[in-house]
Amino acid sequence: MISRPAPARRVRWLRILFRLIGGFVLLSLFLVLIYRFVPPPVTLTMLFDPNGISKDWTSLDKIDPDMARAAIAAEDSRFCSHHGFDAVAIAQALRHNASGGRIRGGSTISQQTAKNVFLFQGGGFLRKGFEAWFTLLIEAIWGKRRIMEVYLNVAETGIGTYGVQAGAIRYFHHGAGQLTRAEAARIAAVLPLPKKRAAIAPSGFTRRYGNSVAARIGVVQRDGLDSCVQ
Template identity: 50%
Template structure:
């Protein structure tokens, strides 16, 4: 009986190690290969929703777009190693005081979720997100993290990535986005189905103007320095 339990435990350890190594190899592969699909694109296809997605290199996107998402989503993107400890502490304090629940996910964490996992708030999913975040920060340069983020982000039902979003809302390539257009795209990311970058409502337009102001700080203070060539 004891020998059987030891064999079972050994088999489980080997399985866990194999899965861990496979996940690291998966992360390493995506440093060079664009993710062919995500849980969201698969969901849309299963529901019969046409998917617009055309991955392009970061160099083929306006630098304003990366500055806009850093300004809106993750001002310490170039400084942290996947987790923004200050933002996490601020979120914990805010939630403890009973204010509106706030998250503290970095762009790196969102890439881990979008590229490898599924939406959700379970402890299992958050634990896997942390695991993948650690490895993509170890194996990818920051420019690749941003590139994959911008190529996977959902900007409307069935619209994924900066190129598809630029065509959908402004009828142009992502390379030709202006500062204000980039800010409006960043402004709809928290709620891409309800908001419209081409015809923003009052709240979205105001938020986009605030993002555009922060973009100047991102540029002048070098908060996007890890992306500059």
Template identity: 60%
Template structure:
């Protein structure tokens, strides 16, 4: 046993210095890689815990402010109201204009996403396939604009709010944080600004006009809309009666 140990020590001493350095370098790199992986895992776990905590808190607490509001140089006129103080016409208009399958999907409308992708591939005006759930997740927790990172985070938060909030809360948050005009957020502020009344009193056509501006609130007029925006509002108004009772049941059950 002793002779074998002496032989091993002698053999190690006779190895070229470059071999010893390679072994030490490899071990150092392996150690560094292990530490980096550990840091990444810790950061990922911290993000998961933080994001879940955010969603749980906002299930019960009104969203105080969003990144979009903070970045808006035009101000952020807003007033949070519970969904019980928002007219059903406004809920139905949002579903009719933005997400007809709101009550039946789990956060993502794959058919709409596929259709939007095909339209965009064909050229012309870029269109999205985001659901109300996706928009609520983006508007509440993230920033505007595209990019794979933001889209990935949006998908993650969409899964969380569908699992934790439920449809009624998703609609409530969406209608309170959505941009509804220059420096205006939420349907209560929009109702007060455009129609001088609270959101609970919005009628079919008024709600449709607000919903028609959701996709491009900085450029689409609510009052005095013309052309395509006006026609879109009329279509939404016509669809609201179809939405009532069948497609908004998850909000009012």
């Protein structure tokens, strides 16, 4: 029996690897291009949610501007000035985590959108690598306004609830276009832990955090930190 020479086997596996990488790059580019214009129909997080899916895609024009400001105030104050990754926030998170206590992340709204739309929760460094790739793509192809629009429509805002429109109806019984500043701040305060926090009659940390976000919304508007989405 004649065995294939080791160099030939390596070349064969390299060709397969390059084809897989090329296929992934083409598929990811295709999806990002499609979602630049078409709302993502469903995400992996939604599909694996045992509580079902409640969502209602709403264009950014029909969402109260204070909701985007609240997201920026709560999640990513440099959203309009970075290119997908906030080096300052990452450095601060590393210093905080090294000191112990509650783990803090440094993810931007762009990174969270990439994860929510194209990937899955958890996954460690491998998922982070894919997240970085998709973050670069959506920053280059979608732009900030589309990123914010998608984020506000796919982010989990409650148990089995996705997007600020569904969240506004769930909590306040009206659409996202009629949100008050306090209501927008409460939804933003829920975003990091939507299964454990509620925007109705919040207490403890959620209430304090919501009040803090509401106060910062005015700062975001005054300093033009939301200029890229207006």
